[in-house]
Amino acid sequence: MKAFFTKIHPVEDEILEEYLSHWSPHSTSKKTILTHPGKTETYIYYVKHGIQKSYYLNEDKEHIMFFAYSPSFSGVVESFLTQTPSKYYLETITDSEFMRLSYAKHQELIQKHRSLETLFRKITEQFLVGIIERHHQLMAFNAETRFTQFAKRSPHLFQLVPQKDIASYLRIDPTNFSKMMNSIKI
Template sequence: MEEIYKYYKEQFNISESDWEIFASKLTRQEFPKKSKILNVGQTENHLSFIEQGIVRFYIPKEDSDLTFSFAFSGSFVSAYDSFLTQAPSHYVVEAITPTVLWRLTYEDLQTVYQQSEIGNLIGRKASEELFLKKSQRELSLLNESAEKRYLNLFTERPELIRQIPLKFIASYIGITPQALSRIRKRIS
């Protein structure tokens, strides 16, 4: 919880009273490697902050899953469309490494909005961060080559990318594992 407090202090200069309201609603949850945080058909009830770990978002397919996002420690994570609408998710959220989340329920977030001065700012910051990641991903798919998308991901988090299986990375950048292997040989 100390990492979240530090983040909110740096980002928002959160007051002690607002922090107490916010912190009282947080729950810590650990997920082992390869465990599902949210499955298809479940409704997302949490906005979470990743203390540690890597999370993958994917659409399960019969022949191979379609990975469309990753989230790393120090960022927010949620099946945000399901969270906002309180409707079932169309995709899976999975911990691909041992992951520790600090979680806030949908109901508790509404309480934080009402009871704290900074609650709306925190909610807006989380939603902006999630939106920007989605927007950058869409633009990348439309404007960049697979090699450029791979290099961007590698540049973004080089220390963590080694922990992500290559088949997930290939799916994320929209190519086969064999094509990714050729890209890696070409740039090394």
């Protein structure tokens, strides 16, 4: 975790050590719902092992918004940051191991240390850029381009995540997705 944070923004060792000392291990089995719609996200998660998905239901159909896997953060970010009820589910796809930190402790420490506040501003900026890029891909690219870009960025997920989930994430009809899996080299 320390190396992950340091790549984003350097923080004085003693401050980063203090911050990291408040993160606690948390493990869950696959298909565990960590966050439900209507519940406020009280933790931010750092993924050590495993894959999670965030989704919403519309007419009982899952619409995947993102996948999280190591090394990255997981959780329903807007619910965590604003302490408002989530609109989405956060569920483990595989057995997962995390480090997690409560909102209250996170707030206490970033208010105490300016360098931690800067670190999380930069993390939030990276998250925002990622969302904008994803939105651009969904709006500007055809299904085949979205598929091939995903295959280049996250090829390991094809072996670990159900095809229906990847198809949903890419906004590709499952039948067309299956055809692409058979015709496009990954």
